[in-house]
Amino acid sequence: MTQSALLVATEISKRFGGVRALSDVSFTIREGEIYGLIGPNGAGKTSLFNVLTGIYEADGGRFMFKGQPLSGLKPHEVAARGIARTFQNIRLFANLSALENVMVGRHVRTRATVFGAIFRNARTRDEERAIEQRAYALLEYVGVHRRANDLAKHLAYGDQRKLEIARALATDPALLALDEPAAGMNATETSALRALLENIRRDGTTILLIEHDMKLVMSVCDRVLVLDYGKKIAEGVASDVQKDEKVIAAYLGGDITLDIKRA
Amino acid sequence: MRPLVNIRHPAVAGIGVLLIAIVLVLLPFELTRIGTAWVRITNLAILYILLSLGLNIVVGFAGLLDLGYIAFYAVGAYVYALLASPHFNVHLPFWAILPVGALVACMFGVLLGAPTLKLRGDYLAIVTLGFGEIIRIFLNNLSQPVNITNGAQGIALIDPFRFGTFSFARTDSVAGVTFTGPMKYYYLLVIVLLVVIVINLRLQNSRVGRAWEAIREDEIAARSMGINTRNMKLLAFAMGASFGGVAGGMFSAIQGFISPESFVLVESVNILAMVVLGGMGNIWGVILGALLLSFVPEVLRYNVGPAQQAIFGRTLLDPEVIRMLLFGITLVAMMLFRPAGILPSALRKRELETARAPA
Numbered sequence: 001m002t003q004s005a006l007l008v009a010t011e012i013s014k015r016f017g018g019v020r021a022l023s024d025v026s027f028t029i030r031e032g033e034i035y036g037l038i039g040p041n042g043a044g045k046t047s048l049f050n051v052l053t054g055i056y057e058a059d060g061g062r063f064m065f066k067g068q069p070l071s072g073l074k075p076h077e078v079a080a081r082g083i084a085r086t087f088q089n090i091r092l093f094a095n096l097s098a099l100e101n102v103m104v105g106r107h108v109r110t111r112a113t114v115f116g117a118i119f120r121n122a123r124t125r126d127e128e129r130a131i132e133q134r135a136y137a138l139l140e141y142v143g144v145h146r147r148a149n150d151l152a153k154h155l156a157y158g159d160q161r162k163l164e165i166a167r168a169l170a171t172d173p174a175l176l177a178l179d180e181p182a183a184g185m186n187a188t189e190t191s192a193l194r195a196l197l198e199n200i201r202r203d204g205t206t207i208l209l210i211e212h213d214m215k216l217v218m219s220v221c222d223r224v225l226v227l228d229y230g231k232k233i234a235e236g237v238a239s240d241v242q243k244d245e246k247v248i249a250a251y252l253g254g255d256i257t258l259d260i261k262r263a
Numbered sequence: 264m265r266p267l268v269n270i271r272h273p274a275v276a277g278i279g280v281l282l283i284a285i286v287l288v289l290l291p292f293e294l295t296r297i298g299t300a301w302v303r304i305t306n307l308a309i310l311y312i313l314l315s316l317g318l319n320i321v322v323g324f325a326g327l328l329d330l331g332y333i334a335f336y337a338v339g340a341y342v343y344a345l346l347a348s349p350h351f352n353v354h355l356p357f358w359a360i361l362p363v364g365a366l367v368a369c370m371f372g373v374l375l376g377a378p379t380l381k382l383r384g385d386y387l388a389i390v391t392l393g394f395g396e397i398i399r400i401f402l403n404n405l406s407q408p409v410n411i412t413n414g415a416q417g418i419a420l421i422d423p424f425r426f427g428t429f430s431f432a433r434t435d436s437v438a439g440v441t442f443t444g445p446m447k448y449y450y451l452l453v454i455v456l457l458v459v460i461v462i463n464l465r466l467q468n469s470r471v472g473r474a475w476e477a478i479r480e481d482e483i484a485a486r487s488m489g490i491n492t493r494n495m496k497l498l499a500f501a502m503g504a505s506f507g508g509v510a511g512g513m514f515s516a517i518q519g520f521i522s523p524e525s526f527v528l529v530e531s532v533n534i535l536a537m538v539v540l541g542g543m544g545n546i547w548g549v550i551l552g553a554l555l556l557s558f559v560p561e562v563l564r565y566n567v568g569p570a571q572q573a574i575f576g577r578t579l580l581d582p583e584v585i586r587m588l589l590f591g592i593t594l595v596a597m598m599l600f601r602p603a604g605i606l607p608s609a610l611r612k613r614e615l616e617t618a619r620a621p622a
Contacts (some may be wrong), residue, residue, distance in 0.1 A: 053487055055483065055486075055487070060457075073493075074486070074489045075486040075487050076486050076487075076488075076489045076525075078488055078491070079487060079488060079489030080489055084487070084488070085487055087483075087484065087487075091481045091483060091484035092480075092481070092484070093476065093477050093480035093481060093484065094480055094481075095476075095480055095483075095608065096473070096476055096477070096480060102476045103473055104473050104474065104476075104488055104490070105344065105488050105489075106470075107470060107473070107474055107477075107488060107489055107490050108488065108489025108490070109489075110470055112469060112470040112471070112615075113471070113591060114471055114498065114502070116468070116469075116470075117465050117466050117469030117470065117471050117472065118462050118465055120465060124469070127470075128469070128470070131470070150351070168488075170488075171488060171489050221342065
């Protein structure tokens, strides 16, 4: 299968005061792959996410997404271009129902204005019905439809993570960026998550995955990028990367060799 | 939207609506029996409900703490007063001025919203508080060098609402039933209120309303989900302000006289208290809050004095003092025991799930 580049990052840099959070990070994500982003805590993974999604502005370098530059776009414009994300520390709309959380995700793909809302014309009613049906379908897709009418804050932790994914999928993304989706999940939940990620990929959405659960990363990711102190130290097929000495050193803080699979 | 009472059957709902309609129609006649003042008090209460519903869009839906909301009421009131009074000798009809008032207030809403887009919580509260005061001080001082607002003296002899020869200020008899001025305004206010309630319900349960609530819940997540938070916040300020502007115009006409005195900070705080007490974000809660905080002080005003006379034979404490004391205690108790308000924002259940019952 010939895969074309979906996202090309060229020499992305970001500084916070004197700290270089990202130094000249370059990589390419191909359409249809699951691309892992790993590295020790503080390596700059989440900073990279924030620069990519427009929450931070890069100090240098640029992203090309579907052949278009993302430079200077606001977060909502990045979402409109087709990049959706989840957050490391879950950021759901706590006091809205699970269904409404996903319905908010449809915002960027729908049009109703204040006037449509007030007069409730046929178009607005149709659109509203479509939003609701699509949102419910997405809840089913991630498997939290039984909690559709519960407040997001009352959902179990694992369900909240899945709900965040459903909300992101509601924006019809070409690239889904997940920030540690397996954090805090037990083995069963993680394996369900793996199946979900495979499904999402199969259904045509490319995934960028930050994850600390190496078992998950190694089993699901086609390729992996390793960051340490804001620099790219390795990139490639998962099985190669985990043998890389620099990667092992970064994780274990020395030149001890150890099979990461056991970690 | 979840109804107040969980009534699903159309017949039950129909009877409910009919009963409410009958009560709303007969209310002013009953109130007139107690005293005409009570019709006026009810009219003011409805104005406060309108204001609370407007503020609820900003504070309750979008989560933007606005302590200067009364400024938009003032703008609406002055627009009406200037365009329908002997002050400039302009006498435009009310149906032409009210939209203008709403539009001007709306512009002021954007004017306040634009520089405060990045502020939240306490910081936003302080800026909006300052904005409210600036408007009031302007109204107080715009009598020189060109007399626009007539300063602290205010504007008097403001036209009542008129349709051709039909005036809302005059007492008329129709088929032997006497309608006083305040009663006519009452019916008009009830109609406006019903329209505003419908608008609010529809807004809340729409793409726009969900975007506001998303911003309230988590602004960063809302932006990442593709919501243009700048436009949505400005829209909330503009919508809230225009409701305030309409209420202000009606206040102007009903009172016939306005001055900057009516638009002090305490009024902003009072309206915010109505929203918070009733239940931020819940339209029915906000209405209840506004009704309570409008009527309870009036009931106390008329009863605290006589009650003391009856018990002690003289007035120990000024009614006004006791009123504020009880008011304060009530608010503190509320915040302790029902911090989310009397009717907290309710979870909206959707039918879809039951339609596709889980297998």
